[in-house]
Amino acid sequence: MFDYLIVGAGFAGSVLAERLATQSHKKVLIIDKRNHIGGNTYDYYDEHGILVHKYGPHIFHTNSFEVFSYLSKFTQWRQYEHCVLASVDGQLVPIPINQNTINCLYGLNLNSEEVAEFYNNRAEKRTIIKTSEDVVINAVGKELYEKFFKGYSKKQWGIDPSELDASVTARVPTRTNKDNRYFTDTYQSMPLHGYTKLFESMLSHPGIKIMLNTDYKDVIDIIPHKKLIYTGPVDDYFNNCYGKLPYRSIDFKFETFDTECFQPTGTVNYPNNHAYTRITEFKYLTGQTHHKTSIVYEYPTAEGDPYYPIPCPENNNMYRKYKLLADTLPNVYFTGRLGTYKYYNMDQVVAQSLALFKKLSTGETKEVNGHKGELIKIENKISDDRNRIYKS
Numbered sequence: 459m460f461d462y463l464i465v466g467a468g469f470a471g472s473v474l475a476e477r478l479a480t481q482s483h484k485k486v487l488i489i490d491k492r493n494h495i496g497g498n499t500y501d502y503y504d505e506h507g508i509l510v511h512k513y514g515p516h517i518f519h520t521n522s523f524e525v526f527s528y529l530s531k532f533t534q535w536r537q538y539e540h541c542v543l544a545s546v547d548g549q550l551v552p553i554p555i556n557q558n559t560i561n562c563l564y565g566l567n568l569n570s571e572e573v574a575e576f577y578n579n580r581a582e583k584r585t586i587i588k589t590s591e592d593v594v595i596n597a598v599g600k601e602l603y604e605k606f607f608k609g610y611s612k613k614q615w616g617i618d619p620s621e622l623d624a625s626v627t628a629r630v631p632t633r634t635n636k637d638n639r640y641f642t643d644t645y646q647s648m649p650l651h652g653y654t655k656l657f658e659s660m661l662s663h664p665g666i667k668i669m670l671n672t673d674y675k676d677v678i679d680i681i682p683h684k685k686l687i688y689t690g691p692v693d694d695y696f697n698n699c700y701g702k703l704p705y706r707s708i709d710f711k712f713e714t715f716d717t718e719c720f721q722p723t724g725t726v727n728y729p730n731n732h733a734y735t736r737i738t739e740f741k742y743l744t745g746q747t748h749h750k751t752s753i754v755y756e757y758p759t760a761e762g763d764p765y766y767p768i769p770c771p772e773n774n775n776m777y778r779k780y781k782l783l784a785d786t787l788p789n790v791y792f793t794g795r796l797g798t799y800k801y802y803n804m805d806q807v808v809a810q811s812l813a814l815f816k817k818l819s820t821g822e823t824k825e826v827n828g829h830k831g832e833l834i835k836i837e838n839k840i841s842d843d844r845n846r847i848y849k850s
């Protein structure tokens with residue numbers, strides 16, 4: 459009998475497996491339908507011997523000392539500060555928009571105060587900032603919004619930024635200084651030997667068994683376990699009973715060139731031309747030296763693996779219904795980007811799973827219909843719980 463069956467070997471599931479096995483001495487089985495651990499952060503050496511990220515570029519950054527020191531148990535780090543250029547009006551200029559961007563784009567030589575004035579003169583102040591369009595137009599006005607955000611966001615999300623929550627474009631700030639870094643977090647580093655190695659170290663414990671190439675639905679009824687932690691898409695768990703939650707997927711197209719360097723920085727964004735949103739050259743991220751170089755193009759699509767929850771009021775409402783349903787299951791816990799339908803970065807997912815571990819380890823149970831989980835007599839077998847919900 460396993461104490462925990464965990465669905466998904468990405469950060470959400472693996473952090474919990476590691477904590478439960480090493481700190482609470484639980485017997486854990488972690489299942490993934492893919493043929494590898496690491497979830498979307500999985501990296502591998504391609505046929506040319508270059509370390510690439512199978513599911514798109516993953517740059518680690520966090521302000522959380524707790525998250526950074528926790529992950530430092532499993533990897534050494536390589537300091538790396540990601541810089542991104544955007545292809546706009548025939549030039550490559552820094553994004554987030556900053557003093558350098560404005561001076562480059564308009565052939566000016568403004569100082570910080572003058573750039574602030576430049577933004578203020580163009581900003582269309584909005585009293586309520588609800589959408590991703592509001593965020594940018596309120597800060598810098600329509601022209602810069604159209605040059606940098608409108609086209610990129612439409613490609614990325616398949617809907618206009620005026621329909622997306624403010625939180626999406628708020629991820630990319632506007633600066634008056636010359637800071638060209640994409641992130642300003644306290645800790646910005648890449649796992650020295652890659653993410654997959656980090657996960658191997660995290661999951662290497664006698665209390666953790668790993669089952670790959672397996673959809674949990676095919677085995678859940680035959681593997682005895684006390685509790686389930688689920689990090690796959692929450693709507694999928696409930697057989698889409700309230701409808702399918704929309705996700706954005708990406709087609710990743712990899713290419714390798716017989717040259718040391720392809721582009722001037724780790725990522726170049728293409729807001730206004732091409733069907734892809736961005737190109738990333740992996741050697742910048744990993745620090746690898748190699749006489750060839752591998753890049754990835756990202757083509758957003760509606761079909762395919764669910765990579766991005768789409769934050770907008772309609773989807774948030776549908777998720778809320780699933781959340782209410784999820785809360786009725788006393789021995790099933792939902793976490794992670796897909797399990798809680800949240801546009802989370804890696805560090806947020808790690809923090810979320812560490813928080814869930816604390817609750818589990820202090821015996822704090824879920825509130826189920828206003829009662830503590832252990833007080834109500836619902837059968838322990840997760841599959842029965844699920845069946846009951848599907849039938850009702």
Ligand code: FAD
Binds near residue numbers: 490
């Ligand atoms: P996942 O990594 O998706 O893991 C869930 C796992 O569950 C998957 O392996 C899946 O196969 C498995 N699963 C699902 N259903 C089943 C089932 N029925 N049976 C068995 N297994 C199942 N974050 C950053 O911090 N920095 C970045 O630069 C960054 N870049 C990103 C770029 C892209 C293109 C994408 C898509 C995401 C990026 N992220 C980045 C976000 C990051 O990938 C996530 O925050 C993190 O990987 C989520 O971890 P997770 O464990 O919740 O989900």
Ligand code: UDP
Binds near residue numbers: 608727
């Ligand atoms: N964005 C944009 N132009 C850019 C960069 C970002 O319009 O050059 C918007 C876009 O909507 C994107 C969001 O800001 O989806 C968040 O960007 P981020 O780089 O954080 O996206 P991720 O790395 O998660 O795909």
